[in-house]
Amino acid sequence: MKSRNSGDDGAAGTSSVWLSAKKKKKNVRRLGGGGLSLESFANMKPGRSQYNPAIAKKQREFYKNAKYVSKYKRTLKHHNQQNDLSMPSSSKGETEGDSSGKGSGKKKKKSWNNLNHLYEAKREADEKARMEREAAMRAKKEEMDKAATRRKAERGKMLKRTRSGQPRMKYRIEHLLQTIQGSS
Template sequence: MKNRNPNQSGNGDRRMMGGPKPMTVKKKKSMNRLGGTGTGLSLQAFANAKSTNNNYNPALLKKKREFYKNVKYVNKYKKSLKQQNQGNNGLPSSSRTPEDENEEINGWTNKMKNTKKKNGSLTLKEVYKKQWEEKEKAMIEREAAIQAKKEQREKAEAQRKVERKEMFKKTRHGQPIMKYRIHTEFI
């Protein structure tokens, strides 16, 4: 009661006490958030908001990616043709007919499938075979190690079973047989 002014009523001022905000304040804030007036956005503002170009269209992005991918493949193909042309007596590609080029393309694909590259590196197929063989070898070794551990575990378990059976042997009167429980070593 010390902080109250004598001219205030019994309820006190809501702003001073931090109570719930009146409905008009909430309504005013929501109106401002929605665009100022209670009528919402104007037709012009709505049209402008919808027509902004944010440059995000997944279909166009996909087309662009595909286009650049194809360009890369075409450039690779052209380079390989140039290299072949240099190997074929230095004849320029303009002096040949389209049929010659088709034969050359087929010959190039067959060569790449059946032979190694000039620098001695392995073809993709051979690299794949080598990797597969290494993986298979590692898998066989792993399986052998797992099998050895399993056999060792089974052997130890059988041994423990035998020892346990002897440990709990009893006479016909139910007394334990102590010779299996006490291990004495003579020095």
């Protein structure tokens, strides 16, 4: 049998190295990546295998604070947008009329009244919706109470017994009749 390295050592050696590199590359692609080297695997830090309540508390606090900060930034942005909307209207009033102080004050007062009016309308709508929800809840609760009393009375009838301990068939037959009539 011939050995692979027989013949010209330079040409045959490089071709076998090239073939093995090609096979290795093909295997790596087939297996989905090169994986970790032995060195990197040995130096890896162990993952969190145990539950640490202190870290969980710190993370909760971090997320809570982040939520507050984002909410604060949102309100600042909202206020800045409102101020930007009111500024051009006051600058138009200054360019159009000579009375710079009085015209802008009236416009601010009008916008304040408008905002107040919008607030009142929204509050009234919310109040009306709340009252409707409460009325619906009250009606549902009354209906549930009626059903509970009806079930209690029916249960009492179904549990009635004769002197010898046999169930009273009169009530059971009535119940069966009502269920049949209700289904049809």
